[in-house]
Amino acid sequence: MQLDRIDKQILELIQTNFPVVSKPYKLIAEKVGLEEAEVINRIKKMRQAGIIRRLGGLFDSRKMGYVGTLCAMKVPPQDIEKVAGIIAEYPGITHNYLRDHEYNMWFTLLAESEQKIELILNDILSRTGITQILNLPSQKVFKVRVKFDL
């Protein structure tokens, strides 16, 4: 899908501060000079094309009492598929990537408490037979940027 100038304008407007007003799409429409229905239609198309992954809230998990960590494992090549399948079952694991490193599988984990994190990691180790894992919770955040210039 090719984005035109108006699509980009709309994305710019709804990326970080989606209007919290009774008729948000009408407000956006007024800013870009379109009809409300046309704005809804364009957002719908970008959502369907996957350019917009989701239109909603991104939450601060810490402020809601969740704790998170980044983990890296050394997974033998022949076990990657099996291990990835097991990892995918945990709802608190939102991202899992293969990377070109001896620690080749990297995932993020969110849970309600440190104890829950420990339980899940132990569960993963016993189910996968993996022995080498790095548990790397963040100690300080210097930057998280979720907005991109268009």
Added chain:
Amino acid sequence: MLNKLEKQIIRELQTDIPLVPEPYRLIAEKLGISEQELMDIITKMIDRGIIRRFGAALRHQDLGFVANAMVVWEVPEAKISEVGQKMAEFKEVTHCYQRPSRPGWPYTLFTVVHGLNKDECREKAQVIAGATGIHKYELIFSTKELKKSSMKYFID
């Protein structure tokens, strides 16, 4: 920390805002509150930072940011704060975290560096190394996305 109504609202907002002229009215009706009450609570959650960002999450591969590298840096404890802040200033750096070192794993600062391609990520890492004086680092590229989903809170 969060009351029952706030948790219900979070459950609604972690999926998609409805594409109808009055989306808040629709959600409010579902929760049995007024549209105004819902908008007030959302605004408060944004002010409190519970909602970090409210809007469209974009798939950035489609917007020209085709490559990114996790760059891990071996930074001595005493310099972490200074170096972390300096790295965070680069616009190509979207994430910068301090994490603990482990036996055989000396890296203490983690950044995500974006570029148009892998070489650009490498060049940018070199620039950051020059600017911070941290020359022990590794670029770790992802080769496959196995899972990427939005976190679902308060589902049980």
